Amino acid sequence: MPLTARDLMETDVETVAPDDEVSEVLGRLARADFNGFPVVESETSETPREDGEAVDGGRVVGIVTQHDLVHLFQTEDRVLWLPIGLPPFTETLTYAIDVSWDDLDLGIDLAKHAGRPIREVMTADVVTVTPDTDLDTILDLLADDERDINRLPVVENGELVGIVARQDVLRTIRDQRRESKR
Template sequence: MEARDLMTADVETVHQDDEISDVLQQLASRDFTGFPVVDDEDRLLGVVTQRDFVELFQPKSHTVWIPIGLPPFLETLDYGFDLSWNELETELDLARNASKPVKTIMTEDVLTVEPDADVDDVLAILAADERDVNRVPVVEDDVIVGIVTRQDVLRALHEERSG
């Protein structure tokens, strides 16, 4: 089984210059959690996900990590306290960032496969803990030709083993 057998060929993408507010609205009306970001020639430049929007509206600089050590524990535990997360600040962040291009918040280092990649190559990306990837773009000559999701792989493996 290859990536081309699993992928959805009709991929919904966003353009690198689309405004953050427009992409956020598109994302809110979809059943998935991110978009591949492309240029004018449909070359894959990155991905933008719900996580990117969360980080945009809850900057790490507002979180204070405090080590707390209580007996009988030998090591301290770090607890994060958000000092500024409130409705007004969220609205100000949205207003400040709404018209910026989505390329300013996208993840550029995207793990991809080619159409002839083996299902094990796709699984290796989806199963890796460090990146928590939910979808793998399928590219040919840097142009996105499809996308494989965790659900696609699970469905195909289930059908293969039960059929």
């Protein structure tokens, strides 16, 4: 029987909400063993999983990754152009001075973006799969040259039920190969 997302997915999924602040999500991501969270608009009730435990119910509205958050703190053009030339000189020369002091920049960026809601920085065009999506389709999505997908939220009846990470797929393929060699 071919493998599906149901066979590969992790059902204990950590999520964030669209209104969670960037600083809070950064803190959670720093403590996590993975590089992104599905962004979920949660229902008030929890949806039971097959094993009897509960997973946060809700509709996937995006995904936020390390890349999305680090991008907020990358220095862009931080060059200060100073005109030099005082009267009586009629011509001025313009000099570029790099004012990007890394620690100061990071502090300024952190203060500027810390309170922003995740909905402003998340990827809204999130690729999802269903529990019945086959391994070949999952491999195609994870190996897509145009998108750098590392985690695929698994959605059933409009609700998040699990997640398949690239690492989960690689581990499963490795284990299958080992079994076939025995």
